[in-house]
Amino acid sequence: MRNKFEEQLEQLNIELIEMGSMCEQRISDAIKALTSHNMELAKMVMEKDSEIDQKEREIESLCLKMLLQQQPVARDLRLISSALKMITDMERIGDQAADIAEIVSMANISVEDLSNIVGMGEATMKMVTDSIDAYVRKDLELAKHVIDYDDVVDEYFIKVKKELISFISNSESDGEFAVDLLMIAKYFERIGDHATNIAEWVEFSITGKHKGS
């Protein structure tokens, strides 16, 4: 019953997983480029952002096709409308990974201890992965866990900020790259916010209730 629709919904899941893993990969590559001063990798992250944009178009078109052909209601309508909202956040995550890569490609970052900012990047990656997993598996607990996990990213942000402040005040060199690093941290913090948005839409797709409504 409704075989074609079931296939389309399955296709939507596959595409979302793909888009999610593209976002993850870009964040991971941006972190690598930062820690290894790998300019080539940074450039590649910037160039590949268009692939995420393209994926967004494809998913959007699939969702519109389903709305037109299947006139979904109830759970199906929530799944498709959530997917439409989620891909906007995922596209922004891709942009921010590219922004991080752009800073890496231009700055000469000479701080030795990058552990907190790397930890922060990894924490956001986990949020992105988990939020998409929660959608595909319709896992409300995991979605809530992602929303809570944003605090971890925020704590990292405070730590990185404090580190950079003390670095600038103790250092004799100019603080330019400290400002660059602060921007990178801010981008990670935004990625965490977007992953939280995704998790909130997952919550809506399962329960019909969206935070704040």
Next chain:
Amino acid sequence: MNKIVIENLDLYYKDFKALKNVNLTIPEKEIIAFIGPSGCGKSTLLKSLNRMNDLVEGCRITGLVTLDNKNIYTDIEINMLRKRVGMVFQKPNPFPMSIYDNIAYGPRTHGVKSKAKLDDIIEKSLRDAAIWEEVKDRLKKSALGLSGGQQQRLCIARALAVQPEVLLMDEPTSALDPISTSKIEDLAVELKKDYTIVMVTHNMQQAARISDKTAFFLLGEVIEYNETEKLFSMPKDKRTEDYITGRFG
């Protein structure tokens, strides 16, 4: 205010129990949609609201149906009930007579004789049914010459001519093309200002578009009754969800 209240209604066709303990309240001047698979009892319930099931041999009803707090089986005379609760069927069924006489039929049976008064009723009914402009120049022509969509609006006008309070509609658009369908839907929304409308429909989008409340029927039971927007976005019962999302059975 509740126009119709149904309490603990059971309906049998001989030994077959077609409705099982139905409890529903139908508020005044709203559109209520009944949805559910074929044979689930929605048309049967609709027909019990103006006692059309009385004509079915072996039909037996227990429980209570009230119209403005009066028991329709004991406290309201049947002709008066059917004047107050009109019905429009799935297939347009104009009488084989002129457009004018179709509409005048009901008022005449209720004793209206004055030509001027009949003229007024006919114009008002046809206007209310959004068909006046299309037929005003051919009122004396046969109603059978109208298109399906026009015939259905004529039947609605005929139902309105006796100034009912409630309109029962049994799949009123299932035999019509999309344009006629949307005209009837617009009309139903317009009529809601003055009438209470109960509509059986197989078209889920139609129920979602125009009704205020929806009841989902299955095997003679009301499974879920809620505001339409809620029922179609967050149904409470899994059976409702399965039916409206097309995963039933």
